[in-house]
Amino acid sequence: MALSRALIVALLTATIFPTISMATDFIVGDGKGWTVGFDYQTWAANKVFHVGDKLIFEYSTGEHNVFKVNGTDFRNCTVPAASQGLTSGEDVIVLETPGRKWYLCGVGDHCQNGQKLFVNVLPSETQAPSPSPLSSVLPVTVPRSPSPAPWSSPSSSPVLSKYRWVPRKLIAMFQP
Template sequence: MRTRQWSVVTAVVLAAAAAVVGGQEHHHVVGGDRGWEVSNDIASWSAARIFSVGDTIWFTYSAAEESIAELGSREEYMSCDLSNPITMYTNGIDKIPLHREGVRYFVSGNLHSCINGLKVPITVQSQAKTRPLLLPLQADAPTAPSASTRLTTGLLRTLLLLFPILFYL
């Protein structure tokens, strides 16, 4: 379990670092902090996100217990038909670039988990159709730097300090 926690932490740190430095590309850790697991509400997580061409999704899970299958059709996705996957992912931390528009179907490679809802369709939009990551806020009068500005600066500093440590663990 401890290895899984470090896997999720590592993926979140890498995704956050890439998001801070990466410009228009966004990195999404599927399922957020909890990653890819049956008890996580993956559908709600994905509904709150916009995926664009050029983005990357990351799957984090226990490779001893799970795997990811990318399926070719909605029918296969709905029925958890694992007989003809496009790709199987089994590393425990999988980086998947989103290169083109359309819907991609990801399900648990464990049939029982898939039937219990561990699956997610990812609808990839062109970059022109997406909204910006941060919407501008309106203020009534000039204000001091916001907490989000301090958070972004603090996050970047923290990531730069922690990044070398992750490789020594």
């Protein structure tokens, strides 16, 4: 009996709660680094960026820089004040919030020649889990009386009957 309870707990944990993952470090442009003549949109297209991930811009100091800009400045290759640029040659940007992020090189016509990057950052995989499929099936209020739950009988609902074993504390975790 103890083994079957442990198995149930393990299965619940594995299916209801998301996998905790570590942040990913992305070297922008991979082996090419941050340079002119590279298609950064194609590079970013097959990657998924999350809050907590890092963008690492590698380039020869003095040849390039990195500016974080808004969408309009990105489209127009408008370079902000030089004091806002990153110039170390190994600039690390931590993606701290979800949403759209735009970066460009402010040297000469580098941006016009494609040295710019757009990424869409998703919420962290380690943030609180969103409601699971169980929450859309289970009732919003849990009966507190000793009377049987409305889904305890297989005849009451074929969908809800297979969830009759879910503990009330677990149900309460998924209520708003």
